[in-house]
Every structure is written in C-alpha cells, then in structure tokens.
Amino acid sequence: MIELKNVTRRFGLTTLAIKGLDLTVQDREFLVLYGPAGAGKSTTLKMIAGIVRPTSGDILRDGVSLLGVPPERRDMAMCFENYALYSHLSVFENLAFPLRARGVADREIQAKVTKIAETLGIPHLLERRPGFLSGGQRQRVALGRAIIRPASTYLLDEPIGHLDAKLRHRMRAELKGMARDLASTIVLTTTSSREALALGDRIAVLDQGVLQQLGTPEEIYHRPVNEFVASFVGEPPMSFLDATAEREGGQTALRLRSGHRLPVGPGWAAPLRDPTCRLGVRAAELSIADTADDRHAVPVTVDQVELLGHVRVVRLSLGQELVAVVVPPERQLAPGQPLWLAIDPARLHVFQDGRAVSHPAMPTVH
Amino acid sequence: MASIQAERLVKRYNPGAPPAVTGIDFEIADGEFVAILGPSGCGKSSTMRMIAGLETITEGTIRFDGKLVNEVRARERKVAMSFESYALYPTISVYENIAFPLRCRGESSVEIDRQVRQIAETMELAPLLGRRTKELSSGQAQRVGLARALIRRPTVFLLDEPISHLDTRQRYRMRQFIKSIHRDFRTTMIYVTHDQEEAMALADRIIVMSHGDIQQIGTPEEIYERPVNAFVAGFVGEPPINFIDGEVLVQDGEFHFATAGQSFLLPHKVQATPGRMRLAVRPAWLSLGSEADHHLRATHFVTERLQDHNILVVDVGRTRVTLLTDPTVVPQDGQNLYLRLDPDRILLYPPDRSQVAADDDDS
Numbered sequence: 036m037i038e039l040k041n042v043t044r045r046f047g048l049t050t051l052a053i054k055g056l057d058l059t060v061q062d063r064e065f066l067v068l069y070g071p072a073g074a075g076k077s078t079t080l081k082m083i084a085g086i087v088r089p090t091s092g093d094i095l096r097d098g099v100s101l102l103g104v105p106p107e108r109r110d111m112a113m114c115f116e117n118y119a120l121y122s123h124l125s126v127f128e129n130l131a132f133p134l135r136a137r138g139v140a141d142r143e144i145q146a147k148v149t150k151i152a153e154t155l156g157i158p159h160l161l162e163r164r165p166g167f168l169s170g171g172q173r174q175r176v177a178l179g180r181a182i183i184r185p186a187s188t189y190l191l192d193e194p195i196g197h198l199d200a201k202l203r204h205r206m207r208a209e210l211k212g213m214a215r216d217l218a219s220t221i222v223l224t225t226t227s228s229r230e231a232l233a234l235g236d237r238i239a240v241l242d243q244g245v246l247q248q249l250g251t252p253e254e255i256y257h258r259p260v261n262e263f264v265a266s267f268v269g270e271p272p273m274s275f276l277d278a279t280a281e282r283e284g285g286q287t288a289l290r291l292r293s294g295h296r297l298p299v300g301p302g303w304a305a306p307l308r309d310p311t312c313r314l315g316v317r318a319a320e321l322s323i324a325d326t327a328d329d330r331h332a333v334p335v336t337v338d339q340v341e342l343l344g345h346v347r348v349v350r351l352s353l354g355q356e357l358v359a360v361v362v363p364p365e366r367q368l369a370p371g372q373p374l375w376l377a378i379d380p381a382r383l384h385v386f387q388d389g390r391a392v393s394h395p396a397m398p399t400v401h
Numbered sequence: 402m403a404s405i406q407a408e409r410l411v412k413r414y415n416p417g418a419p420p421a422v423t424g425i426d427f428e429i430a431d432g433e434f435v436a437i438l439g440p441s442g443c444g445k446s447s448t449m450r451m452i453a454g455l456e457t458i459t460e461g462t463i464r465f466d467g468k469l470v471n472e473v474r475a476r477e478r479k480v481a482m483s484f485e486s487y488a489l490y491p492t493i494s495v496y497e498n499i500a501f502p503l504r505c506r507g508e509s510s511v512e513i514d515r516q517v518r519q520i521a522e523t524m525e526l527a528p529l530l531g532r533r534t535k536e537l538s539s540g541q542a543q544r545v546g547l548a549r550a551l552i553r554r555p556t557v558f559l560l561d562e563p564i565s566h567l568d569t570r571q572r573y574r575m576r577q578f579i580k581s582i583h584r585d586f587r588t589t590m591i592y593v594t595h596d597q598e599e600a601m602a603l604a605d606r607i608i609v610m611s612h613g614d615i616q617q618i619g620t621p622e623e624i625y626e627r628p629v630n631a632f633v634a635g636f637v638g639e640p641p642i643n644f645i646d647g648e649v650l651v652q653d654g655e656f657h658f659a660t661a662g663q664s665f666l667l668p669h670k671v672q673a674t675p676g677r678m679r680l681a682v683r684p685a686w687l688s689l690g691s692e693a694d695h696h697l698r699a700t701h702f703v704t705e706r707l708q709d710h711n712i713l714v715v716d717v718g719r720t721r722v723t724l725l726t727d728p729t730v731v732p733q734d735g736q737n738l739y740l741r742l743d744p745d746r747i748l749l750y751p752p753d754r755s756q757v758a759a760d761d762d763d764s
Contacts, residue, residue, distance in 0.1 A: 052471060071571070072538050072568065073538060073563070073567045076525040109716065169441065189664070199440065199595070200597065200638075200639045200640070200641050201635065201641045203438050204639075204640050204641055204723065205721070207724075208702060208703050208705075208714040208721065211703040211705065211714075212702060212703050215703070223417055226568035227568070227569055228570075229569075229707055232705070232706065232707045232708055233706070233707060233712065234705075234707035252706060252708060253706075253708065256708040257708070266570060267568075267569070269709065270569060270573075271573055272569065272570050279481065279639065317709070318709075321710040339577065339580050339581070339584075341576065341580075341601070341602035342601050342602065342621045342622065342625065343601060343602060343637045343639075344598075344601065344625055344637075344639060344683070344685065345683070345684070345685035345725060348602070350577065357577075364622070364625075370584065375500070398728065398729075
C-alpha cells in the first residue's frame with residue numbers, strides 16, 4: 036500500500052503543481068491518474084517514483100516513509116514520457132537491460148524480449164538504436180522496458196496515448212490482462228476518458244493539482260462529485276442545462292433557459308438549497324423523435340452531427356444551450372432539422388455551485 | 402471561397418528516392434470540408450503543402466476555381482494554415498499573436514479587440530491573453546496557433562493536425578468550434594490528420610492516403626461501411642476492425658469460412674473466391690449468440706467497461722477480436738463465448754502476405 040499524505044509540490048516560487056494531496060494506492064490495484072494537461076498527474080507519479088521530491092507532506096509504503104529511499108531502491112518499474120532510452124544500445128538491449136541487471140539467463144532474455152517486442156509491434160526494430168526511431172516507437176520501447184521485468188509497482192506515464200488506434204487498443208487489453216495476471220500494483224496517467232474507464236480499478240481525477248474525486252469507474256461515471264468530474268468523464272462529454280425549480284398548484288417543474296417546463300415528481304426539488312441549479316445529462320440517456328409525444332416534449336433543432344463509427348453524436352440546440360445525444364449510425368439527420376427531445380427527470384444529475392446535489396439511480400449489472 | 406482540383410500530382414524530394422506523392426487526382430468543391438487521412442509518411446502533409454504553395458509541384462497541376470496555381474506564390478493564394486509547428490511570436494503576448502493578422506490588415510483597435518476576445522472565449526484562451534507564448538503548454542500554443550489562423554477568415558483553410566494532443570473534453574469542444582466555423586463562413590476546409598476519429602467526425606468527405614497514393618475517397622459513411630481495401634478498413638474505425646485470417650472453402654456449392662479449427666457458412670450475398678482470405682468485421686458488427694446459433698467460438702480475455710457500453714476482448718484461436726456490447730454484459734475470465742456476425746456486414750479481402758506465415762493457425 037502506498038500512501039500520499041498531505042503532499043504538496045511547488046516548482047519555483049509561484050507554481051503549485053500539487054496541493055495537499057491525500058491518496059492511497061492499494062496493493063495489486065490498477066489506479067489511473069486522470070486529468071487535463073497541467074493537472075499534476077505526472078508530478079504525482081514522479082513523486083511516487085522518487086524522481087521528484089515533495090515540497091511538503093509524506094509518501095509511505097506499508098507505513099514506512101519512502102522519502103529517504105532513492106528511486107532505484109523502490110522496486111518500481113517506470114516509463115515516463117521523456118524517460119530516456121539508452122541511446123548507445125539497440126532496442127533489443129534497451130529491452131533486455133532490466134533483465135541483464137538482474138542476472139537473468141540469456142535464453143530467457145531472448146524469449147522475453149521477443150515476446151514483448153511482438154506485443155508492442157516492434158520485432159522489426161530490435162537492432163535499431165533509439166535515435167533512429169519515431170516518437171511512438173520510442174514510447175513503445177520505453178513501455179516494454181518497464182513491463183518486461185517483475186516489479187511490485189509499475190508507474191506508467193501516458194504510456195499509450197500517442198500510439199495509433201490499433202496498437203493502443205492492443206496495449207490496453209495487454210495491460211489489463213497483465214494487471215489481472217500479475218500480483219502487482221499499476222499506476223498509470225492519461226488524458227483519455229476511455230482509457231481511464233477501460234483500465235482503472237479506481238480512477239483519481241485531478242485538476243490543477245487538486246484531487247477532485249477518487250473512485251471506481253462506476254462511481255466516477257455515475258456519481259461525479261462535481262461538474263468538473265461530470266464533464267470530464269465519459270464520451271461525448273455530459274451536457275449541462277441551467278434550470279430553475281418552480282412550484283405551481285402543488286406541482287413541481289423545472290424551467291429551462293429555453294423557457295420549456297419539465298414536470299418532475301413530488302420531492303424532486305427537496306435536496307435543492309435554492310431553486311436555481313444545473314442539470315447534467317449523459318448523451319446515452321436522452322432520446323429523440325421526429326414528432327412530439329408524451330415523452331418527447333422538448334422542441335430542439337439539430338446543430339451538428341458527427342459520425343463516430345458505431346454511433347452518431349448529435350448536438351441539439353435547445354434555445355441558447357447545446358445538448359449532445361447519441362443515435363445509431365443508420366439515423367440520418369441534417370443540421371437545422373427540428374426534433375423532439377425526451378428528458379427523463381429520473382436520469383438527471385443535479386449540480387449547485389458546481390457541486391453534485393443528486394444523481395440518477397445506478398444501473399443494475401447482471 | 403475556392404474549389405480545388407489536383408491532377409496527376411507528384412512530389413519528389415530526392416531524384417533517386419520514391420516520390421512522397423505518386424500522381425494523385427482529387428477535386429474539392431467550393432465550401433466543402435475534406436479530410437486527408439493517413440499514417441505518418443503517407444504524403445498527406447506534402448499534398449497539403451503543395452496546395453498551400455509552400456512546396457513546389459514536381460509534376461501535375463493544382464487549380465483553384467479552374468485557374469492554374471502551380472506558379473502562384475503562397476501569400477497570393479489566400480490560403481490560411483494552422484501547422485503542427487505553429488510558429489508563434491515568442492516575445493509578444495497571446496493577445497498580440499492572435500491580433501497580428503488583423504493588425505496587418507489595418508483593422509481598428511475596437512474591432513480587433515472584439516474579434517480577439519470572441520475567439521479567445523470560444524477556444525478557452527481568455528485567461529491566457531496576457532501571457533507570452535513561450536510560457537504556454539504545447540496544447541495551449543496549439544490553440545493559439547489555430548485562433549490566429551481562424552481570425553483571418555481565409556478562402557481556403559488548411560488545418561494540419563490541429564487537435565491531436567488535446568484531452569477528451571477539449572477535442573469535443575474544438576471539433577464543435579471548427580465545425581461551427583465551417584458552417585458560419587463556408588470556407589473550403591482541408592483537414593490533414595492521422596486521427597480517423599477527427600476525420601470521420603468533421604469531414605464531408607475523406608481522402609485516405611497511404612504510401613503517397615490515394616486509397617479511397619468517400620463520405621465518412623462510405624469509408625466506414627465499405628472500405629475498398631484492408632488498409633482503409635484497418636485505419637478507420639475505433640475500436641479498430643477485426644481481421645480474421647482463414648480460408649474460403651466450397652462445400653455442396655456453398656462458401657464457408659474456416660479459421661482456427663472452425664468454420665461457418667458465408668451468406669450468399671458475400672462475394673467470395675475459394676482460397677486464403679482475410680475476413681474483416683467491425684466490433685459493432687459482432688454480437689454474442691448461443692451455442693445453437695453462432696458463427697465463431699471464442700474465449701473471453703478481458704472486458705473494458707466504458708459504462709455506456711462494454712468492449713469485450715476475446716480470442717478466436719490465436720486471433721484477438723473485440724466486440725461492443727451493452728454495459729450489462731460482463732463475461733467471466735476465460736469463459737467460452739459464441740460470436741455472431743451481421744450477415745449484411747462481412748468484408749473479405751485478399752490475404753496479407755506478410756502475415757500469412759505468422760498468423761497461420763492450427764486449422
């Protein structure tokens with residue numbers, strides 16, 4: 036178990052990269068550090084590795100402080116974005132290096148390097164020097180060098196972000212298989228929502244050096260604690276609508292900025308501190324129809340349509356606001372086309388002052 | 402506004418070496434949004450630079466609205482560009498970088514201020530306007546470069562990998578923004594990218610390139626549903642298309658596909674010839690069937706739970722195959738699964754010679 040306790044890291048006098056971070060990485064856990072550029076993901080990883088020292092706070096493993104332990108004695112295998120490969124050694128020798136350093140027999144080295152080179156799609160590059168590789172190829176070698184040897188902890192800084200789709204998906208499955216089969220802890224950083232959801236046992240969402248939420252993919256996706264997490268997790272990003280809760284003749288309704296009234300059940304507005312709120316809706320939770328009916332009661336027009344292969348993402352104008360919805364690719368829609376939108380009040384996330392007030396019920400999984 | 406016609410376009414950098422662009426033809430209509438898609442080294446950037454006038458044309462012609470522009474200098478083509486290496490002025494502020502093209506044009510300060518603030522707001526650059534560009538992250542610098550190109554409102558707008566390094570939310574916002582720019586100004590736009598998702602999401606038509614040659618030109622739907630060869634099939638779509646190497650056999654006058662010690666009847670509409678073939682099927686075109694009703698048996702490897710859907714990664718023999726399911730389907734590790742193909746969406750391609758030996762299975 037690795038614990039970060041009230042860890043802060045400054046760069047220079049003004050830049051506060053990490054602010055009072057408390058984070059526990061469980062044994063054998065796959066933890067994803069997820070956030071935008073500048074969130075502090077790499078800095079956090081480098082502090083766990085021992086490459087960057089916290090300005091204040093403590094980092095412990097199994098209750099013992101790691102701060103005095105140099106990186107090479109932490110038994111952590113790592114792969115950083117700019118982690119230098121040995122430029123005078125071939126790709127083969129770069130991959131073999133961690134094994135040679137541990138006195139592994141030549142035959143086993145040959146077998147392991149061959150296997151990992153195939154997984155990474157670089158068997159044809161084994162004789163080259165790193166200087167003759169593209170950025171994506173170097174990234175693969177760095178990842179291979181990190182995962183080729185057993186370690187208690189693997190620290191992987193955006194290891195597959197710059198790979199093409201085919202390799203990225205292959206490596207994603209490999210990493211997930213590896214995490215299941217090895218008795219190791221993996222901490223990985225990413226700026227991709229899909230990668231975070233696909234890989235993590237838990238996800239730590241960071242923004243501007245502050246931990247926003249730590250939870251399972253289910254929790255992060257279905258129970259985001261604030262608007263930042265809600266908008267940053269899931270694709271297409273969650274849409275937000277401003278609304279005001281109104282009572283009229285014993286009925287509660289939400290008045291949207293477009294003027295449309297959305298009737299809601301009794302007690303719906305009970306958790307609200309004041310009547311104004313922001314509604315968060317996931318694209319997959321919305322449905323559209325060509326004609327109005329009981330459910331499809333909100334008039335909208337098609338703003339933009341994007342084909343993403345197995346789904347079409349449609350942005351709808353609802354007054355001044357935009358709402359994203361996904362439809363099957365067979366559904367043909369044109370910009371400007373009028374449609375009717377169904378918003379199910381039971382599927383709304385509600386936010387006030389940026390914080391989540393209520394969430395829809397969790398879906399059941401068999 | 403301009404239409405663009407390229408005929409037998411060739412770019413050769415070294416007389417001895419193979420050409421970067423091998424004699425391609427394409428037409429881009431006035432106001433159209435076209436993506437040139439391909440991996441690095443496919444010739445897409447050379448093609449774009451010839452359109453921009455930044456590269457001489459070795460052979461062939463480029464016409465704007467029917468007029469030959471081979472010898473017309475870059476600045477006279479009224480083409481705006483946003484490049485991977487967005488040459489920003491390091492010592493002046495973000496504001497002045499974006500304002501620069503307007504100042505050159507002699508716009509009033511009030512008008513410049515209005516336009517700069519509007520574009521900065523849309524592109525989330527407002528808090529950075531006072532910074533110097535050398536203090537920016539690469540993603541921020543990219544957005545500044547794009548803002549500076551967009552503010553000129555050009556007749557042809559060339560975008561070279563403008564949003565490749567952005568995070569998920571920024572990518573959606575930028576796509577939305579680029580699309581609204583195109584809708585509002587109806588500028589002819591050419592978007593050069595290696596990222597199939599950006600090409601699919603944005604373009605009216607996609608030109609897919611590889612090894613200096615055009616592989617296919619079509620709408621995103623055509624490219625996705627009916628890729629003309631295995632390269633296009635494999636390059637477009639995420640998760641990537643599944644390739645299953647096997648053999649088409651004739652039994653009782655019907656075609657069967659055999660792979661990994663199993664076989665299934667090919668639907669009549671599938672055009673097949675006996676012999677080794679590569680079957681291609683997109684993850685969304687596969688579903689789980691039953692023991693009584695399936696095409697292929699598979700073993701579960703891992704499941705990626707993306708919450709709104711799942712990606713199942715399974716093994717058919719030694720071939721790794723992915724399929725999409727709804728989020729409630731979560732198989733056990735190593736569980737046997739039965740896959741069904743959509744009979745309307747089975748693609749067959751000639752075998753990949755380089756792969757035949759490596760992927761040869763127990764069958």
